[in-house]
Amino acid sequence: MVKILVTEDNVAKLEEIINFLRSKNSGNLEILVATNLVEFSQKLGEDIDICIIDVRIPAYTGAEAEKNGLGIIQHLKSSPNPHIKLIAISSFPDEFEDIRSKFERNGCILANFHEKDVWQNALEILIMQSAANTKKDFLIFTALRKERAPYTSFPELNGKAVSSDGITRYDVEIGEKCGSVIELPRMGLVDAAVTAGKYIELYSPKLVAMSGICAGFDGKAEMGQLLVSELAYEYQSGKWSGDGFKSEPYQIPVSEGLRSKILHLIEEEGNVSNFEIGWNGNRPSTMSEPKMVTFTSGSAVIADAAHMDHVQQFHRRVSGLDMEIYAIHRAAHLSIYKPDVICAKVVVDLADKSKDDRIQEYGCFVSSRFIIKAIERYFQPNA
Structure with missing residues (x-):
């Protein structure tokens, strides 16, 4: 599931963005909407994959729209999930010369809303990238094959062996959560640290x-x-x-x-x-x-x-x-x-x-x- 947070206060612009997202929805997209900074803070979570940013957005309900987009980016970059993909879609391209370097320096794509093909293509790529990055709720590491063996014998885990990312993992379900059992290549501190570090980041x-x-x-x-x-x-x-x-x-x-x-x-x-x-x-x-x-x-x-x-x-x-x-x-x-x-x-x-x-x-x-x-x-x- 790819979770997308759309920050946008313009009703017509918001509707067009959401309609595009729904046209790409094969059942694996969840769309959240924030029309001001207060709602953005309430709906931001560690599991957000993509944030669509409005350069001009109100601080709270009833306030005037201001250039709060950069503030949203800075907040996201300091969040527990710094890998959120960012795209700012603005209806004011005349402002791009002054703000482009600040947005792009923070890893945010800056797109002109009136150039529909550009922002839609960019957003489609971000969705594809996020869908390819499989998340796990938990990881279980074992150092020996005999330590991994019990997990493969428990039918309630609905386990499945998967060979990818240079290692054979055993994907399991515990309750409603999904994870993997990963056997270290070798015993010891070095293999444990390298393997755990790699798969935690992945x-x-x-x-x-x-x-x-x-x-x-x-x-x-x-x-x-x-x-x-x-x-x-x-x-x-x-x-x-x-x-x-x-x-x-x-x-x-x-x-x-x-x-x-x-x-x-x-x-x-x-x-x-x-x-x-x-x-x-x-x-x-x-x-x-x-x-x-x-x-x-x-x-x-x-x-x-x-x-x-x-x-x-x-x-x-x-x-x-x-x-x-x-x-x-x-x-x-x-x-x-x-x-x-x-x-x-x-x-x-x-x-x-x-x-x-x-x-x-x-x-x-x-x-x-x-x-x-x-x-x-x-x-x-x-x-």
């Missing part, structure tokens, strides 16, 4: 998630426990010198609003059993309640208790260790879209020599079930 999701398996710190997490990140950092950042390694971890928390939602979901579910529905394989020997924790990430696999003790010294509350979560948090934090982040992984080892693969598939299954439930809750109104 699909501009409101929510980014990750599920899978991780290691836990002995005494802070239990085997088979579902851990959800409330803060993530990289344990490898810092400086090596003659005195050894001095850590300088950069920490990225989830938003307080999201943290509250996840805590409420965890408390409401009570235990992990609701996320096990449909599972028939190995289970942990003891069951532990899900909890929100601090995660730390690094590119190396750790299988040594002494090294885990060293990593644990950086943050007294750290409970989970993996190779990607910090990168997912960081990619979302640096994005112009600033999506929320939910990362959930199940502890399948304590990063010592006695690794056990028996509950890895269980961990992939339970964490994916939790992510699906969390996404449902995230998009519920007033949740």
